[in-house]
Amino acid sequence: MNIARSLFHDEAFKDQPYTERxxxxxxxxEASWKDRTKRIGNVVVDLKRGQLAASIRFMAEAWDWEKSTVDRFLKRLEKRDMIGTECGTGTTVITIRKYNEYQGGDNSSGTDDFEKRDSSGTAAGQTRTPEETPEASLEQNTGRPTQLVLVAENDQPKPKTTDGFxxxxxxxxxxxxxxxxxxxEKYCRAxxxxxxxxxxxxxxxxxxxxxxxxxxxxxxxTTWLNGGCWDDEAEAPPHHSRRNPPIHEEVFR
Incomplete structure (x- = not known):
């Protein structure tokens, strides 16, 4: 499934909860392109090709769903044998059952398929070293091949969307x-x-x-950023509580 991740955050589309598809x-x-290890907090997870590791809470935030909805969705996919799940230490390891089919075959290197899809006449990820192109190191860090669209974006000046995060x-x-x-991601988009x-x-x-x-x-x-809540607070005067702060603070400690 050779689709750039940036498609999920393109400004051409309305920011709204993900559909099931x-x-x-x-x-x-998000699944690993090849075997690798991934650190999640203090836990190191061994992932095989076609596997990913994420908590229910993280997926809920990424998809803008309720955690219970994510849980039901995963169980339904597992029942239909579209995925397999292994849970432990707060992290869910998900196996995509037909991962090779979704990637267009059983080419674990990915080189041939990506070269065929390069409409610019340049083999994706082959003309620059990781030192020359930061995106070329993506395969080493995430187990996924560098996608051509990411290399192309590197040739253009990038807006400083991460300033101040x-x-x-x-x-x-x-x-x-x-x-x-x-x-x-939502901060950068704003x-x-x-x-x-x-x-x-x-x-x-x-x-x-x-x-x-x-x-x-x-x-x-994420909820605060998604709702553009800076408009509610940016011009607000300094807060002066009319209540007795010590009483309320003691109650909620």
Whole structure:
């Protein structure tokens, strides 16, 4: 399934929850192209070709689904023998049953298929070294071959969509700091669309001072970014609670 991951975040499409078909495509695209190991937190997982490892919570954030919906969907796919699952230590290892078929054959190297699909006349991933093209190291890091569209994008100036994300993450309420990778994608999308990074960061700081957050409740960062909530906080005055903060803080500690 030689589809660029950037397709899932193209501005031409409305940002909305994945369909079931899109969710399954995501699983196939995330699966390892060849055997590798992957670290998830403090756990190192051995993955075979056609396998991926992800928590239910991470998939729910990536697809904008409820965790219970993700769980039911995976069970249905497993019942239809489209996937196999192994659960442990909070991480689910998923095996795509017909992975080779979805990839267009049993070519584990991927070289021939990708060369045939190169419409520019250049063999994908063959003309530049990892030092010359950062994207060429993608195969080493993720077990997936470098896709031509990624190499082509490297020839164009890239917008600084990641500027300030670490500051945003630190400023956002700690209870809402989950699914960092998904939050990073949504942050980059917002900055790329023209939203000022400083505006998002200052809004996150203001949100952290709101009465609701001080009482121990906070939206997930992905939900906050997806809803464009910086518009709700960016121009808000400094927070002055009308209630007695010490009482509420003691209740929710």
């Amino acid at each position: 899109e969710a399954f495509m995501w699983l196939v695209m 670490d500051r945003f993450w630190s400023a956002f309420p700690q209870k809402g700091r989950v699914a960092k990778k998904a939050a990073h 900055v790329k669309s023209g939203v000022d990074a400083e505006r998002i960061i200052s809004a996150a700081e203001a949100y952290s001072r709101t009465d609701r957050v001080q009482r121990g409740f906070a939206m997930h960062a």
